[in-house]
Amino acid sequence: MKVSLFITCLGDVFYPGVGKDVVELLERYGCEIDFPGEQTCCGQPAYNSGYHKDTKKTAKHMIQTFEHAEYVVTPSGSCAVMFKEYPSLLKDEPRWKQRAEELSAKTYELTQFLYRVLKVNDTEASLQARATYHTSCHMTRLLGETEAPYELLSNVRGLQLKELPNKQNCCGFGGTFAVKMTPISEQMVDEKVEHIEETEAEILIGSDSGCLMNIGGRIDRLNKPVKVMHIAQVLNSREA
Amino acid sequence: MPMKIGDHSFDQRVSKGLGETHMRETVRSAQGRLHTNKSKAEEDLGNWEDWRTLSEEIRSHTLENLDYYLEQLSDNVIKNGGHVFFAETAEEANQYVKEVAVKKEAKKIIKSKSMVTEEISMNEALERAGAEVIESDLGEYILQIDDHDPPSHIVAPALHKNKEQIRETFERLKGYDKTSKPEELTQFAREQLRQEFLEADIGITGCNFAVAESGSVSLVTNEGNARLATTIPKTQISVMGMERIVPTWEELDVMVSMLCRSAVGQKLTSYVTGLSGPREEGDLDGPEEFHLVIVDNGRSNILGTAFQSALHCIRCAACINVCPVYRHVGGHSYGSIYPGPIGAVLSPLLEGYDDHKDLPYASSLCAACTDACPVKIPLHEHLIEHRRIIAEEEKKTTRGETYAMKGFSVTSSSPRLFDMATRAAPIMSSPFTKEGTIDKGPGPLKGWTDVRSFPAPEKERFRDWFKSRKKEDS
Numbered sequence: 245m246k247v248s249l250f251i252t253c254l255g256d257v258f259y260p261g262v263g264k265d266v267v268e269l270l271e272r273y274g275c276e277i278d279f280p281g282e283q284t285c286c287g288q289p290a291y292n293s294g295y296h297k298d299t300k301k302t303a304k305h306m307i308q309t310f311e312h313a314e315y316v317v318t319p320s321g322s323c324a325v326m327f328k329e330y331p332s333l334l335k336d337e338p339r340w341k342q343r344a345e346e347l348s349a350k351t352y353e354l355t356q357f358l359y360r361v362l363k364v365n366d367t368e369a370s371l372q373a374r375a376t377y378h379t380s381c382h383m384t385r386l387l388g389e390t391e392a393p394y395e396l397l398s399n400v401r402g403l404q405l406k407e408l409p410n411k412q413n414c415c416g417f418g419g420t421f422a423v424k425m426t427p428i429s430e431q432m433v434d435e436k437v438e439h440i441e442e443t444e445a446e447i448l449i450g451s452d453s454g455c456l457m458n459i460g461g462r463i464d465r466l467n468k469p470v471k472v473m474h475i476a477q478v479l480n481s482r483e484a
Numbered sequence: 485m486p487m488k489i490g491d492h493s494f495d496q497r498v499s500k501g502l503g504e505t506h507m508r509e510t511v512r513s514a515q516g517r518l519h520t521n522k523s524k525a526e527e528d529l530g531n532w533e534d535w536r537t538l539s540e541e542i543r544s545h546t547l548e549n550l551d552y553y554l555e556q557l558s559d560n561v562i563k564n565g566g567h568v569f570f571a572e573t574a575e576e577a578n579q580y581v582k583e584v585a586v587k588k589e590a591k592k593i594i595k596s597k598s599m600v601t602e603e604i605s606m607n608e609a610l611e612r613a614g615a616e617v618i619e620s621d622l623g624e625y626i627l628q629i630d631d632h633d634p635p636s637h638i639v640a641p642a643l644h645k646n647k648e649q650i651r652e653t654f655e656r657l658k659g660y661d662k663t664s665k666p667e668e669l670t671q672f673a674r675e676q677l678r679q680e681f682l683e684a685d686i687g688i689t690g691c692n693f694a695v696a697e698s699g700s701v702s703l704v705t706n707e708g709n710a711r712l713a714t715t716i717p718k719t720q721i722s723v724m725g726m727e728r729i730v731p732t733w734e735e736l737d738v739m740v741s742m743l744c745r746s747a748v749g750q751k752l753t754s755y756v757t758g759l760s761g762p763r764e765e766g767d768l769d770g771p772e773e774f775h776l777v778i779v780d781n782g783r784s785n786i787l788g789t790a791f792q793s794a795l796h797c798i799r800c801a802a803c804i805n806v807c808p809v810y811r812h813v814g815g816h817s818y819g820s821i822y823p824g825p826i827g828a829v830l831s832p833l834l835e836g837y838d839d840h841k842d843l844p845y846a847s848s849l850c851a852a853c854t855d856a857c858p859v860k861i862p863l864h865e866h867l868i869e870h871r872r873i874i875a876e877e878e879k880k881t882t883r884g885e886t887y888a889m890k891g892f893s894v895t896s897s898s899p900r901l902f903d904m905a906t907r908a909a910p911i912m913s914s915p916f917t918k919e920g921t922i923d924k925g926p927g928p929l930k931g932w933t934d935v936r937s938f939p940a941p942e943k944e945r946f947r948d949w950f951k952s953r954k955k956e957d958s
């Protein structure tokens with residue numbers, strides 16, 4: 245099966261290691277990875293800030309870039325959701341809207357693709373650690389994927405997963421929100437870190453680099469002994 | 485300035501809110517309690533998503549046919565012997581109520597809770613006309629005696645105060661000398677209010693839903709004060725936003741159930757009252773005269789726009805109770821009597837962007853509000869639509885933001901520019917980088933690095949790795 249990977253701009257520039265794990269994971273299940281080199285960013289920062297005319301250009305570019313794909317897989321629930329916004333963004337241009345719908349229908353977040361399309365619930369990973377999982381808002385509420393990450397994590401050997409208290413609350417990332425409303429965002433991420441500490445987890449796992457960049461950045465600033473890992477890294481962990 | 489509270493800037497209000505430790509603790513624990521109770525009430529009912537869909541259908545059908553149902557309502561109120569007044573503006577509504585008060589030579593007016601009368605500043609208008617206005621909802625009463633402290637929540641207006649602060653307010657202003665036990669505080673307020681009910685010339689209520697088919701007004705409360713306000717005074721006035729209407733009692737049943745479950749996690753509140761006009765011959769109580777004031781105040785301008793579904797709101801506050809921003813900044817930070825996500829959507833619609841243009845940005849777009857709303861209003865999408873209007877139509881964003889977003893969009897729609905920018909990122913950021921992180925970011929990164937460290941861009945991008953791997957393979 246051929247899978248076109250949308251690595252996301254954060255994944256490309258800041259977390260290339262996550263991308264390597266994604267590739268290895270998917271290849272293990274027989275996927276042939278295609279990486280369209282023309283890909284850029286999903287356009288969410290501009291879209292969420294209200295610059296929709298500008299976002300349309302980005303959207304059209306991404307639609308073209310992935311037009312040939314059979315499946316589009318991305319290690320970010322939030323960016324997957326943005327692809328799924330394209331049809332409504334382009335609602336006044338019927339031809340583009342149609343193409344946007346096609347892209348939307350074949351786009352999956354990584355764990356969703358593993359669990360729902362490849363029917364994998366055990367990646368045979370092993371990682372000895374106490375961990376907790378952050379449910380990202382867009383992935384949970386807008387993409388509606390609440391099962392896949394838990395299923396997959398529950399089968400990682402040695403991983404003790406403790407539920408994060410108040411997991412439904414946003415970590416305070418919100419894209420430009422984090423820089424525009426810094427004092428509020430700070431309180432939100434602080435509360436998130438507090439709850440992570442309550443679980444006594446050594447590792448915080450998440451499915452969205454944006455949230456992890458936010459929570460991880462705060463953890464780093466506060467010098468807390470918690471390691472941050474993307475779910476792809478966990479699912480591809482092999483311990484002797 | 486009816487809805488707007490105070491003259492401080494958004495940033496000032498937020499920093500004040502963030503500094504109020506008591507308020508934040510109170511809000512945090514209320515959100516926790518309400519979350520548990522609401523989830524339980526959803527489960528008890530079963531098929532919550534289906535009920536939400538039905539509720540959304542009821543609301544959108546009603547709003548699509550609003551003129552029809554309003555006419556039916558009005559005809560039936562008149563048939564029942566009541567009076568109806570359509571007020572296009574806040575001033576018209578207040579003027580009408582004032583005239584009734586003057587005609588009745590009303591000295592004392594007792595009110596049950598109503599957000600729309602807050603919206604149009606009816607109390608102030610009546611007070612200027614020489615009447616004494618007394619709030620009888622416990623929360624509203626506390627705020628009123630505390631020098632008209634504005635409400636911070638649409639269901640629990642005094643949510644920002646804890647019981648110790650309430651005890652202190654009662655002691656300072658009403659000579660209260662007991663403890664901060666809620667039962668004792670409530671008993672005290674009850675005693676204070678009982679006499680006021682008996683002396684009131686007019687009772688004013690809001691309206692949770694008007695029922696078009698019978699010309700009735702329904703009131704949903706837990707304290708029973710609305711019952712007293714509608715039975716003792718000789719004249720009753722109900723004030724409603726023009727969208728607060730259901731076609732028949734059958735829809736009322738659904739909406740009240742959704743309201744109670746979403747607002748407080750109860751199957752039903754202690755009192756659900758249905759009133760159909762003034763007392764008839766043989767009735768033991770009830771007002772001799774009944775007036776229904778239907779307030780537009782900007783609502784009809786929302787009809788037919790992308791925001792129409794905001795008028796589906798049943799003011800249950802579920803969106804506020806799950807909002808992580810409200811959780812930390814509290815209601816007053818919004819600077820509007822309608823706080824939280826629905827406030828951030830509604831305030832700019834009803835009063836314009838001048839005073840409320842920061843509100844659509846006071847959200848991380850986490851969509852907890854949209855998820856919680858019993859009538860499925862896409863609140864976070866409305867917030868984005870506001871941002872779009874502010875950026876593209878009103879052009880009220882800063883020049884810095886506009887350039888940044890234009891630059892971003894040009895780059896992300898051009899693979900060549902994107903490649904150049906991401907290739908240059910590690911070099912550009914190297915002066916700021918130490919041990920793989922950026923601690924003091926330049927420009928727009930500053931807000932980020934004030935609070936968090938920022939990862940330095942990696943020297944080898946994913947795409948470079950992928951390319952070289954492909955080469956090795958072949």
Ligand code: SF4
Binds near residue numbers: 802856857859861
């Ligand atoms: S927007 Fe929805 S959740 Fe918020 S108060 Fe209105 S009905 Fe309730």
